[in-house]
Amino acid sequence: MPDTQTDTVAAAAATPATQQPYAELGMAEDEYARVREILGRRPTAAELAIYSVMWSEHCSYKSSKAHLRQFGEKAPDSDALLVGMGENAGVVDVGDGNAVTFKLESHNHPSYVEPHQGAATGVGGIVRDILTMGARPVAVMDALRFGPAEEEDTLRVLPGVVSGISSYGNCLGLPNIGGELGFDPGYARNPLVNAMCVGVLDRDDIKLAQASGPGNKVVLFGAPTGPDGIGGASVLASASFDAESGAKRPSVQVGDPFLEKLLVECSLELFRNDLVVGIQDLGAAGVSCSTTELAAGGTGGMRVELDRVPLRDPRLTPEEILMSESQERMMAVVEPDKLDAFQETCRKWNILATVIGDVTDVTSEEAERGGRLVMTWHGETIVDMPPRTASDEGPVYQRPYSRPQDQDGLQADTPERLERPTTDEGLREQVLRVLAAPGVCDPTWVTQQYDRYVLGNTVLAAPHDGGVVRVSDDSDRGISLATDGNGRYTRLDPYTGTQAAYAEAYRNVAATGARPLAVTNCLNYGSPEDPGVMWQFAESTRGLADACQHLGTPVTGGNVSFYNQTGDTAINPTPVVGVLGVISDVNNRLTSAFDTSGARLLLLGETAAELGGSVWASVVHGHLGGHPPRVDLDAEAALGAVLAETAERGLALAAHDLSDGGLAVALAESALRGGTGCSVEVTDPFVSLFSESAGRAVVAVDPRAEAEFTELCSRHGVPVEAVGSTGGSALRVSHPGGGFAIELDELRATHAGTLPDLVGVA
Template identity: 45%
Template sequence: MNVNPVALPGEPRVDLEQALAHGLSEQEFRLIERRLGRTPTFTELGVFSVMWSEHCSYKSSRRHLAKLPNKGPMVVSAAGENAGALDIGDGWLAVFKIESHNHPSFVEPYQGAATGVGGILRDIFAMGARPVASLNSLKFGSFANARTRYLLGGVVGGIGGYGNCVGVPTVGGEVMFDDAYNDNILVNAFCLGLARQGDLQSARAKGVGNPVLYVGSATGRDGIHGASLLASAEFDESSESKRPTVQVGDPFTQKLLIEACLEAIKTGAVVALQDMGAAGLTSSSAEMAARGKLGIELDLDRIPLREPNLTPYEMLLSESQERMLIVAEKGRERELIELFEKWDLQAVAVGQLTDDGHWRVSWRGHLVADIPVAALADEAPAYERPFAPPANPAPDCGAPPRHPAPAQALRCLMDSPNVGSKRWVYRQYDSIVQSNTVIEPGSDSAVLRIKGTRRALALAVDSNPRTCALDPYLGAIATTLEAARNLACAGARPIGITDCLNYGNPERPEVMWQFVRGVDGIRDAAQALDTPVVSGNVSFYNETRGRAIPPTPTIAMVGLLEDVECRRTQFFQRPGDVIVLLRTSIPALAASEYDALFGGGGRLNAIDLKKERALIEVLLTLAAQKLIGSAHDVADGGLAVALAECCFGPMGNLGAAVEVDVNGIDRPANLFGEGASSVILSVPPEAVAKVEQIVAGRGLEYRRIGTVLKEPWLRIDSDIQLEVAELRTIYEQALPRRIQGHG
């Protein structure tokens, strides 16, 4: 067939101006013309604009992401499929990924966040894995910004509204408030699935002549250009008008899709399966064909439509939710269609695989697009964007520090929305459905048992934008290490990483530099931990009116417990237990919550990756030998806050009396500093000698600092003596009182 696709009546003319309006550069437009040997049709231009968008093509990041280690003895699938998969033993695979939905959530918080959850779930069950847990990492502006309450309420409502209704527990996450996110919030959603070995589903098309099935919701006009215009451009005053590019979620249909797709995969009639996510029908069909080095033909007259008269352009670019594309085994279409009907879902044959490597689309008897598959996928541009550190590092213009009395500083920190309890948030999420959640939200990691085995998986998600703002390389390392420590505190060995890299405009060299240094940091930390990065997502253009967010690489990490009985929470267990402090370096006020409140900043400490690895190994040994009652990573707010948190047991408060003053360490830094990779352990007295043996010679600072008390008082040195109940009330109210508008 040597016929060129036709321009449709009434379609806009395709020229450079039109291409620029689609977010393509002049150079890219010329490349398209050369590749096709002609000017693309309007439909084809739309298709290129989404497939070559930053969001879909990773054109600025691809070359750097290749540096991340993604191999290891447990890795079953890493780059190239919908999500990463690890073999966790006993015939089970853990499948997981994190993804951003930042811009949609800023424009329409409820639906933006809801469809972020929906999209990541589809990536997981497209792999043949049942989604078993969600996490999220959220960044909002400060409460001084009037829009923050609205965005927080909408995002949390959307995550809950979707997650609760599909029956996937939301078991953890993080929430931060900072002025730097006033005009560009972050919503990163993670999902973990479990698959039986052998059930893993590929997204690689195979078998010329195999039919292509469209399943799920009908196609409407929502989400058109979500990937190209919304996700791949900065925000400005017109962003509000992009609200129609945000999709609307239908979790009920998604729940049916999960069950139907998992059942369909079991039949063996599914050759390849992919979510119609960003760039919908276009990306799913082109990517599956590209992986299999095949061609694909689609007949748009067969696409189920929500409303009549959608143009080919709209059908191909729609991001309507809850749709999947299946390559089926020829001759078994009927079986699959009936299976989907059982779940009240439509499944329709809309095309087939071909051998000529072309992506060919017809509509009402016309050929409307004919593009080599490779041009849409692997041959999309990849840029080596220039990068350079900022010429003039931001001057330290902070006011001189004021150091309140330690007890008062502690009260203020407990009241900070970044430190205070996130119960207001996670109480709105079903965290227990599926009956696996053995450590619930509120501790360092969530832990899920795997039914029918002794094993369990721990999950943590972390980010550290303030540290990254000071040093994007050290910040990325610190973030990765923090996630690993959170897992190790629960007793789980880190086994895999998925990263969501949130940055500003990559066309600016200083932003590109932050990104490159961030990837370097994750690489070095992942190598030091022997933990592969098996999936991830990049979100650029997080800036408004030229002001970028601080570099925010979000690290979600999965950990494995061979024995669920070895799990530990952060909460002190028994009065009389010895409180031990383990750390790799000396805490500093730089990038701390204390600095944000009172000043005092300064410089970040260097990180010794050997010691960091040693700390993780020590924690794992202590957990495996059941020598400790609890373990808590010292994070926002520093040591004093962490000690208080250890006292807030789910079944009631305990107390603690500790001596932490050390010669040579600045007092506020010692009490409230961060960045020292510190862990608080509680150890039954009879196990202390054994613990000391295990810690000795590892290069870690080890100190017995005190004792767990039955009386619920927190006593730190001579200057902090506070009732735990008082601190807990402040901590529990930090968020609610601001949301109710009294902050």
């Protein structure tokens, strides 16, 4: 057994000159000096482990916090917001006594190292975040980005990520109701795996991460702690704590969805029976995170006997126990007279539960410093620190940022110089090329691996614009969710590109008939030490904060993922924005499918020659340059209001927003989804088909409702143009100089064949 005496607080105080591996743990010299100042001595090895992991970029947001604050500073007034940023997930009131909690997080780097487990545990982690708010998880979504579809490494990562998401979510019994799939050279060897979960709870039953009430018990329940994931999300090297054995610890967590399912049901029963004072999951930073955040969130302190933590590997040192990111674990604060009932409930669900400590009283001086966290190991005190200094008071960097030197040149290289098709045959061929492009093509190969309808409350799911679920079995009230992001747009203009991602998610939710209510996000960027990357991040957060303020949708929380780059090459900045909306009656929801002949097709919004960052420019010419489409937030709000009222009044047969690929892709998708063709007449076929102007949707309306629908658009100031009708077995486009047609069978073969061909599925 190692000599723990050298790890005690007393020994640390008596040996100030002892060298410590803070740099190997990712801690800067000034950060280490600040820890010594906080403690009034050098830290013990266990304390160093806690501070290094809690002050890591992943856990502390030290490079992003200065910019993220504006989400609170610019937050719009919202009667619906019940819990905002700072907790495990935000909570909003959706009516009828129901509340919803939702959040989006990344698991990018682990998913590259070990695609299946990295993606699977990303789902497990976000589900536990939702669970800790007191909610039953009811659905998941994912936003995925990979390198070039044909590259060998993409073909290694893609199937593993999809299988990880599907196996974990399916085993949990959670429907996967939508998301995104994209491919771009910039994501080679740095895929993005962003997972969202949404949960439902009574609005008066919210749980928080706080350890209050001296004498209350600290209980660790769920899986035993093992060596998996040590230094995973926190980017720490476990070898720093395993020099003697030389054992190589796995850096990616290993998930057990069947245990998580039991943990979910066990936790919900504990909540129903009022057996929990405070609750926290163990995700990134493991025991370090749960103990410091619970202690900091309460009114007292905490004493933990680390020896009591159940282990899968008895060789683990205290530091490894503190940093292990083993999955399916939770930590609860329980009143002593409820402890027996708590443990009995855990036994019922075959969940291991162990009391590892107590909530303690603190002096007024200790309270001013954020309480007191004490940990022992084999009778020796190895941690004695103010927990808030680790969880809430970490370093905040004002990273320098500046506009990249190539930004002006990038914007000056507009797509106007690109050759456009001059014949109907050329137009037809390019429509098919765009429709077959990875990221635009039919994602069924992915989504068919997910169970979209388990639990029985899914009303709408992929491939439609948003996912819709009922909030309860006995209600027709529902929520709609969508995620969107466009790294090409954000590379061209981070401010406008981020607003475009938000506007598209807002528009997708509205296109289902719901009224957008709140926002979460996952912000994926390169190194914050690069001034150009930080400029992208600063402009993106400013753009999102301004847009949410303008349209009255508060940011409830989210995630920042930095260091997404290979060598010195960063990914395109990729803010993924999730929007949640409410629909009072899910029976009125809108789909994107043309399934009725004879409907009038109406184009809402204004179309301009906006092709910067477009799919057409990227797919046909391999070009990225110019400016992204302009975002008019007032126009988005008006369009959203029209779509929601249209659903409530039953005026439309289908609605589909226009985004990647423009009108050409929207018409093809809607025709294929409903099995009914359509005919449209346009003036400028190229711009009409491929422009990606924002704030647009195509709506199918019964001719008898056309006048009423047109009046609704006029009242809200939304431009509306009759462009054609549904019917037949082809997509037909006519214009003053001619036209062309593509049979649905050819559209389907082109659209549906790309992914199966890539992964070798017949």
